[in-house]
Amino acid sequence: MRPFPGSTAPPVGAACDRSSVAEPVCLADFESRARARLPANVWDYIAGGSGDETTLAANRAAFDAVAVLPRVLAGCGVADTGCRLLGAEAGMPVAVAPMAYQRLVHPDGELALAAAARDAGVPYVASTLSSVALADIAAVGGVTWFQLYWLRQRSAVDELLAMAEQAGCQAIMVTVDVPVLGRRLRDVRNEFSLPADVVAANLAAGGKSTAHSVIGGASAIAVHTDELFAPRLGWSDLEWLRARVDLPLVVKGILDPRDAVRAVEAGADAVVVSNHGGRQLDGAAASVAALPAIVDAVDAVGSSCEVLLDSGVRSGVDVLRALALGASGVLVGRPLLWGLAVDGARGARRVLALLADDLRDALTLAGCADPAAARTLAVLRNERGTRQ
Numbered sequence: 214m215r216p217f218p219g220s221t222a223p224p225v226g227a228a229c230d231r232s233s234v235a236e237p238v239c240l241a242d243f244e245s246r247a248r249a250r251l252p253a254n255v256w257d258y259i260a261g262g263s264g265d266e267t268t269l270a271a272n273r274a275a276f277d278a279v280a281v282l283p284r285v286l287a288g289c290g291v292a293d294t295g296c297r298l299l300g301a302e303a304g305m306p307v308a309v310a311p312m313a314y315q316r317l318v319h320p321d322g323e324l325a326l327a328a329a330a331r332d333a334g335v336p337y338v339a340s341t342l343s344s345v346a347l348a349d350i351a352a353v354g355g356v357t358w359f360q361l362y363w364l365r366q367r368s369a370v371d372e373l374l375a376m377a378e379q380a381g382c383q384a385i386m387v388t389v390d391v392p393v394l395g396r397r398l399r400d401v402r403n404e405f406s407l408p409a410d411v412v413a414a415n416l417a418a419g420g421k422s423t424a425h426s427v428i429g430g431a432s433a434i435a436v437h438t439d440e441l442f443a444p445r446l447g448w449s450d451l452e453w454l455r456a457r458v459d460l461p462l463v464v465k466g467i468l469d470p471r472d473a474v475r476a477v478e479a480g481a482d483a484v485v486v487s488n489h490g491g492r493q494l495d496g497a498a499a500s501v502a503a504l505p506a507i508v509d510a511v512d513a514v515g516s517s518c519e520v521l522l523d524s525g526v527r528s529g530v531d532v533l534r535a536l537a538l539g540a541s542g543v544l545v546g547r548p549l550l551w552g553l554a555v556d557g558a559r560g561a562r563r564v565l566a567l568l569a570d571d572l573r574d575a576l577t578l579a580g581c582a583d584p585a586a587a588r589t590l591a592v593l594r595n596e597r598g599t600r601q
């Protein structure tokens with residue numbers, strides 16, 4: 214719609230100037246504030262994707278293309294966002310995605326984000342590459358899941374698992390989409406490296422590493438992870454892991470239904486449909502586009518394996534969309550780093566509170582009493598309006 218001639222108002226639907234709003238009222242309001250606070254190279258490390266960032270953009274476009282058919286006269290009033298994730302109660306069907314080196318954006322780093330997750334009643338997934346010791350993160354007192362990057366030495370993997378068990382983590386999430394780090398061109402151009410005071414606190418050699426050296430024409434983080442991560446993993450490794458841990462096992466980074474079925478057969482309790490926030494294979498499918506076929510495949514083998522999703526979730530409406538497409542819950546990544554960068558634990562708490570409020574409204578407006586009811590909603594998923 215065009216504005217009236219002479220009007221200075223932006224056209225309806227145009228992006229508003231978010232920095233002029235006094236208080237953030239949605240997750241996106243934190244983005245510009247975080248960007249203004251962070252050094253440009255740290256912002257690029259967080260915001261960037263791999264290659265031409267086509268998958269990064271596709272994640273949002275695919276969410277925007279999902280149109281929910283709300284139910285009416287459902288007689289349920291204001292919805293309850295509470296649910297169960299991996300068998301435990303949660304305040305909403307959301308977990309904090311594992312994200313490396315959170316002290317890059319705020320000195321309290323992982324401790325602040327874990328405290329915000331605890332207060333919102335949602336799981337906090339601690340990365341192998343956390344910049345705070347896992348025991349200290351778990352001591353914050355919420356539900357902590359440990360994200361495993363498979364290191365080259367099996368003994369080092371075993372030590373990380375023992376550390377997670379000892380810390381009282383409630384699940385192990387193994388990330389399977391990083392045989393090598395995706396080529397993140399922003400980091401290559403910036404010759405990005407870690408400042409000396411941000412370390413991989415859970416790795417024996419994390420204190421001072423390749424990640425801290427400026428390497429001409431390269432991202433030091435990528436060179437460091439290539440040194441660390443085992444590039445040649447197979448299904449037998451997942452079977453080894455399943456036999457090794459008694460905790461619930463989550464496999465993160467699946468886009469093909471055949472892999473989801475293999476993960477179920479190997480004993481996964483949940484899979485995360487994810488393209489790593491567009492940071493691994495550029496050109497990979499948007500997670501939300503891949504989700505329905507994976508839900509169908511997991512259902513078809515009669516498994517109780519939960520299907521979670523991440524990459525591009527930016528609102529409660531996006532959570533509703535994912536639930537309507539069959540997910541049990543979602544992980545949220547970058548928006549929590551925006552909140553953390555803006556105001557530490559308080560900022561991250563605010564992001565989670567806005568997400569919960571938005572989800573509650575979205576469920577209520579869709580005629581759903583709770584997240585489980587949202588999984589019965591119908592959606593239209595393309596411009597031709599094909600019913601899914």
Ligand SMILES: Cc1cc2nc3c(=O)[nH]c(=O)nc-3n(C[C@H](O)[C@H](O)[C@H](O)COP(=O)(O)O)c2cc1C
Binds near residue numbers: 259544548
């Ligand atoms: C700065 C940053 C660091 C990340 N570090 C990890 C990590 O250590 N382990 C992992 O499995 N995924 C990591 N991811 C991927 C996230 O877990 C998640 O898949 C992704 O951010 C979800 O997309 P979103 O940011 O659009 O919500 C990272 C993502 C970002 C943005």
